[in-house]
Amino acid sequence: MGPYSDAKIIDGIINKRPEVIHFMYKDYFPLILALIEKNSGTLQDAQDIFQEGQIALFLRCRNQELVLNCALRSYFYSICRNLWLQRLEKKYRLVYQPDLLVNESEAKYISKESITTEQKLRRHRIYWKHFNELPEDCQKVFLMYFDKVPFKKVAEKLKFTDENYVKVRKYLCKKLLVKRIKEDPEFLNCVDHE
Amino acid sequence: MNNHEDIYTWVSRYNEGDLKGEELKKFLQMLASDPEIRSETELDRELTEFLQDRDLLEFLKILDQARSKKRRGLGLNCLLVAAMLIILMALSGLWIYLNPLRTGHPMMNNGLAVTSDSQKSYSQNRDPLFLRKTLGFPAIQFRENIKNPDLLAANFEPLTYLEGMVGVVTRASHFCLLSPGTIATLAPGDTLRFNWKETGGNHVSFEVLNNHGECIISQEDISGASLTLLTYSWQEGLYYWKIINRDNLVSVGKIIIRR
Numbered sequence: 001m002g003p004y005s006d007a008k009i010i011d012g013i014i015n016k017r018p019e020v021i022h023f024m025y026k027d028y029f030p031l032i033l034a035l036i037e038k039n040s041g042t043l044q045d046a047q048d049i050f051q052e053g054q055i056a057l058f059l060r061c062r063n064q065e066l067v068l069n070c071a072l073r074s075y076f077y078s079i080c081r082n083l084w085l086q087r088l089e090k091k092y093r094l095v096y097q098p099d100l101l102v103n104e105s106e107a108k109y110i111s112k113e114s115i116t117t118e119q120k121l122r123r124h125r126i127y128w129k130h131f132n133e134l135p136e137d138c139q140k141v142f143l144m145y146f147d148k149v150p151f152k153k154v155a156e157k158l159k160f161t162d163e164n165y166v167k168v169r170k171y172l173c174k175k176l177l178v179k180r181i182k183e184d185p186e187f188l189n190c191v192d193h194e
Numbered sequence: 195m196n197n198h199e200d201i202y203t204w205v206s207r208y209n210e211g212d213l214k215g216e217e218l219k220k221f222l223q224m225l226a227s228d229p230e231i232r233s234e235t236e237l238d239r240e241l242t243e244f245l246q247d248r249d250l251l252e253f254l255k256i257l258d259q260a261r262s263k264k265r266r267g268l269g270l271n272c273l274l275v276a277a278m279l280i281i282l283m284a285l286s287g288l289w290i291y292l293n294p295l296r297t298g299h300p301m302m303n304n305g306l307a308v309t310s311d312s313q314k315s316y317s318q319n320r321d322p323l324f325l326r327k328t329l330g331f332p333a334i335q336f337r338e339n340i341k342n343p344d345l346l347a348a349n350f351e352p353l354t355y356l357e358g359m360v361g362v363v364t365r366a367s368h369f370c371l372l373s374p375g376t377i378a379t380l381a382p383g384d385t386l387r388f389n390w391k392e393t394g395g396n397h398v399s400f401e402v403l404n405n406h407g408e409c410i411i412s413q414e415d416i417s418g419a420s421l422t423l424l425t426y427s428w429q430e431g432l433y434y435w436k437i438i439n440r441d442n443l444v445s446v447g448k449i450i451i452r453r
Contacts, residue, residue, distance in 0.1 A: 013253075016249075016252050016253050016256055018256050018259060018260070021256045021257060021259075021260045022260045022263060024260075025260040025261065025263075047261065051257055051261070054253075054257055055250070055253070055254070055257075058250070058253050059250075062249065120240075123240065124244060124250070124254075127240075127241060127244045127245075128244075128251070128254045128258075131244075131245070131251075132254075132255075132258065142245050143248070143251075146245055146246045146248070147248070171203070171206070174206065174241075175202065177241070178202075178237065178238065178241065181237070181241070182237070191233070191237075
């Protein structure tokens with residue numbers, strides 16, 4: 001696995017190449033974990049921030065908003081740093097301690113850039129968590145529904161009685177998903193819609 | 195629209211563009227006046243957008259896989275480390291069992307004399323301790339079973355009755371120790387060569403004791419003028435050597451084995 005150049009990593013993110021994502025996890029995660037742990041966070045916080053950072057990076061790569069003026073590692077670090085900074089300020093009211101081992105000034109990422117906000121990234125992560133925990137048929141119904149697969153075909157593929165049941169199932173699944181999301185305590189902390 | 199079920203259905207239909215005519219008009223009025231419906235609509239809209247983003251869903255799935263692979267990796271690493279520790283402990287146990295200085299080798303327990311002829315087979319028995327004679331080497335005798343001090347610090351406590359004799363040379367008119375000095379500090383595994391001059395035509399005897407006064411090496415009737423001591427099986431600690439000539443103790447010194 002790896003090492004990959006920055007260009008290869010970006011290409012791997014856009015094309016969702018598992019080996020590149022695994023490489024990033026292996027190579028970048030210790031850096032983020034050190035940052036979070038140094039600033040009052042836990043391993044779980046680090047994993048969440050890392051995932052949100054990767055979502056942010058993916059969205060920026062996909063939307064061609066990525067302007068890289070430094071090493072990707074520094075850029076990613078600064079994304080995670082800013083995400084954690086926002087959460088620290090909001091939730092813990094703590095002062096951020098810069099990591100002197102990383103040349104932070106090298107990172108050109110500016111939080112005022114038009115990047116998806118920390119709260120929205122958190123919500124994406126929460127949506128995914130609950131979507132992923134839904135029964136398998138619910139997930140399939142959603143995926144096929146949003147892929148515009150006709151209800152009749154969905155019913156055939158999932159061995160449902162008919163297309164009406166697909167509609168009912170889709171309705172119940174979405175209701176279940178919304179219920180679980182709304183009951184998630186973490187969601188309550190990030191519903192302050194921007 | 196009287197209950198929450200209906201509101202949710204309308205919210206969902208509104209976000210999917212399925213609400214038309216009077217229903218839409220009515221819903222928009224409620225949306226403008228009811229903050230709860232607004233937040234419900236906002237959540238549903240964002241969730242619908244999220245579920246429609248197939249690219250993002252696929253990406254998140256891969257992220258999850260990477261995360262769980264990392265966890266599995268950590269789990270495997272822990273198992274590997276545990277397995278290695280068990281193997282290491284087993285090997286240590288075996289080594290301690292075979293090491294005469296620490297536990298008392300079966301040969302030592304029996305007080306078996308190892309002659310120079312049997313030295314080779316002794317080495318082949320993987321016992322690392324032996325005294326190599328370079329000139330005239332009649333016998334090495336291992337004595338009592340040696341205790342294994344639990345604490346390293348205890349291995350450095352001086353043996354009072356010998357400590358006062360270190361460096362003192364007595365009744366040595368025919369014997370002169372050329373090397374080493376009376377105190378030698380060695381690392382485990384180092385060798386220490388003894389050279390002496392004996393002018394009376396007498397053999398000398400050589401003993402090494404640990405700091406508990408237990409004899410760990412005994413060599414009698416050495417006709418030559420040197421011997422080499424190999425220490426690679428010795429524990430860290432303090433040892434004393436004695437040279438006896440014509441039944442007189444002629445020289446005492448000490449060896450410190452330290453990493």
